[in-house]
Amino acid sequence: MDLASIYYLGVTILLFLVFAAIVARTYSKKHKASGEEPKYRMMDDDHPKENGKGGRDVRRK
Numbered sequence: 031m032d033l034a035s036i037y038y039l040g041v042t043i044l045l046f047l048v049f050a051a052i053v054a055r056t057y058s059k060k061h062k063a064s065g066e067e068p069k070y071r072m073m074d075d076d077h078p079k080e081n082g083k084g085g086r087d088v089r090r091k
Contacts, residue, residue, distance in 0.1 A: 055061055
């Protein structure tokens with residue numbers, strides 16, 4: 031193996047480890063609440079109605 035092949039293999043392994051760390055963090059139970067929160071925030075009304083009800087609340091409690 032020449033130097034370029036070793037470098038290419040090292041970069042590939044490094045990128046795979048970064049990918050595995052992202053997947054592990056995404057699916058960890060410790061970060062589940064912070065990962066789920068944006069999708070519920072997206073459903074909140076930006077401009078609630080004047081009577082205090084902005085729409086139906088679809089979040090699970």
